[in-house]
Amino acid sequence: MTPGPDRAASGPGPGPGPVLAVDVGGTKLAAAVVEPDGTIAVQGAVPTPAGPDTAPVTAALHQVIRQVIGDRDADALTAIGIGSAGPLDPAAGTISPVNITAWRDFGICDSLRPLLPGRPVVLAGDGHCMALGEHWRGGYPGRALLGMVVSTGVGGGLVIDGRVHPGGSGNAGHIGHIVVDMAGPPCPCGGRGCVEAIASGPAMVRWAVGQGWSPGERPGDARTLAEDGRAGVPIATAAFDRGALALAAAVVSATALIDLDDVVIGGGVAAAGDLLFAPLRTAVAELAGLDFVRRVRIHTSSLGNDAGLLGAAALALEAAAHQ
Numbered sequence: 001m002t003p004g005p006d007r008a009a010s011g012p013g014p015g016p017g018p019v020l021a022v023d024v025g026g027t028k029l030a031a032a033v034v035e036p037d038g039t040i041a042v043q044g045a046v047p048t049p050a051g052p053d054t055a056p057v058t059a060a061l062h063q064v065i066r067q068v069i070g071d072r073d074a075d076a077l078t079a080i081g082i083g084s085a086g087p088l089d090p091a092a093g094t095i096s097p098v099n100i101t102a103w104r105d106f107g108i109c110d111s112l113r114p115l116l117p118g119r120p121v122v123l124a125g126d127g128h129c130m131a132l133g134e135h136w137r138g139g140y141p142g143r144a145l146l147g148m149v150v151s152t153g154v155g156g157g158l159v160i161d162g163r164v165h166p167g168g169s170g171n172a173g174h175i176g177h178i179v180v181d182m183a184g185p186p187c188p189c190g191g192r193g194c195v196e197a198i199a200s201g202p203a204m205v206r207w208a209v210g211q212g213w214s215p216g217e218r219p220g221d222a223r224t225l226a227e228d229g230r231a232g233v234p235i236a237t238a239a240f241d242r243g244a245l246a247l248a249a250a251v252v253s254a255t256a257l258i259d260l261d262d263v264v265i266g267g268g269v270a271a272a273g274d275l276l277f278a279p280l281r282t283a284v285a286e287l288a289g290l291d292f293v294r295r296v297r298i299h300t301s302s303l304g305n306d307a308g309l310l311g312a313a314a315l316a317l318e319a320a321a322h323q
Contacts, residue, residue, distance in 0.1 A: 017078045019316035020116060022065065023308040024048075024084035024108070025126060026099030026152035027268065029057075030305070031065045033072065034313035038137045040306060044068045048100060057102045058111060065115060079323070080112055080121045081316030083129030083308045085155055090123045090170035098188045098196075099152045120319040122312075127173050128157030128164045129311030130301070134264045135159045136314050138302040142261030146254055148175055149308070150247070150276075151267035153188070154196040157311075158258070164315075176200070180249040195250045199243035201225075201269045208239040226272040240272060241279045248283030255288070255296045266301030273300070 018041060023030040025048065032043035044067045049056040069077070085097035093109030109121045124132075131147025134140050141162075149155040154176030158165040165172055176196035177189050184193025185203070197203055201222030208225055213235040215224045228236035251263050270276060281298055288294045301307050 017076050017320075019079045019081060019313050019320060020065065020069070020077050021309040021313040021316060022061070022080065022082045022084075022112070023126060023129065023312060024061070024082065024095065024097065024100070025149075025308075026085055026097060029061045029064055030309060031061075031068045032306075032309045032313070033068055033077065034310065034316075036317055038310060038313070040309065042068050042070065042072075043306075043309065045305075049102070052101050054102045054106065057100060058106075061111075062115070065112070069115075074116060077116055077119065078320035079119050079316035080116055081129075081312035081314070081319070082108060082112065082121065082123045083126040083312040084108065084123065085153060086125045086127075086174065087169075087171050088123060088125060090166065093121065093123055095123070120316070120323050122315045122319045123170075124164060124166065124312070124315055125155065125157050125171060125173065126308050127155035127175070128159075128166060129309075129315070130155070130266055130307045131157040131159045131173070131264065131311065132164050132314050133303055133307035133310035133312075134266075134301060135162070137310050138264065138307060140262050140264055140299065140302075142297075144258055144260045145262045145264065146173065146175065146251075146258070146260050147307070148247070148263060148265045149267040150199060150265060150269040151201060154194075154200050154247075155267075160258070175250050175254060178250045178253060180246045180253075195246050198246035199269070204239040204243045204269070207242065208235050211235045211238070213239070222269050222272075226269075226275055229272065229275045237275070240275050243269070244276055244279035245283045247276075248280050248287055251280075251284055251296065251298065252287045252293055255293045256290065259292060260296050262297045262299060264299045264301055264307075266304060266307055270300055 030045040156175030157173040181193035187194035187197035
């Protein structure tokens with residue numbers, strides 16, 4: 001069965017064996033076999049196919065899973081943990097990622113269950129899994145932690161008192177859809193002025209292009225924009241400053257609401273390093289007034305792309321232990 005939100009836990013129990021972890025994002029689909037101690041035995045990733053057709057995306061996901069299972073005895077794997085961009089319905093096992101238009105109310109748990117028949121399947125948001133992975137294996141054991149994934153979109157998840165806080169629908173922590181600019185640009189979620197509409201990689205690139213930036217012969221993506229930012233190109237630097245301000249407004253708001261100890265930020269855009277984090281920390285210091293808000297600590301992910309997989313694995317190990 002697919003455990004509902006009340007089954008989400010902070011880390012694995014004494015599971016009987018390794019698990020399959022899956023990380024679904026708008027840019028890539030990743031999978032790994034993870035041992036009970038958090039060691040990643042094998043992992044792989046493929047680009048997320050674009051377009052409105054369900055079949056290519058599903059086929060790509062199955063492909064990468066079969067790749068990581070390889071010649072391993074599938075019977076030795078004790079559960080499947082899935083972290084996915086949202087929104088999602090953990091109880092129903094369905095996902096509708098904003099940045100994967102091919103999947104709307106897609107039954108991902110039913111799709112993957114035949115790969116490991118009889119094994120429990122657990123689903124949570126990619127931000128939840130990222131936060132849980134950092135809490136479990138990344139060295140951030142504070143009481144209240146917000147994980148943020150800044151990439152094709154901006155996802156988030158909360159770990160409070162050592163446990164994932166999924167909320168009533170399983171979608172708590174969607175920091176990317178906090179409104180930070182009432183007159184801001186439209187967001188893929190259907191709203192306006194959301195963090196994601198300003199601070200995601202594609203959003204920063206769109207803004208920079210609108211201001212006259214051109215990648216030339218290079219890919220017109222956030223990585224290229226970061227290259228120019230490091231080289232001192234003013235529009236590229238301004239794009240990251242603008243994105244950092246939106247992220248800072250969300251961090252300050254979330255901290256005021258939840259009393260966060262730590263915010264851990266990962267994802268492709270976070271790979272820009274100080275180009276993003278320097279203006280982000282400056283903006284948080286300028287926007288935060290209350291002492292308890294000012295004490296929040298901001299970190300770059302210590303686990304990188306592995307954080308989401310490890311969080312999904314932690315949930316799978318917990319599900320296996322309670323099977």
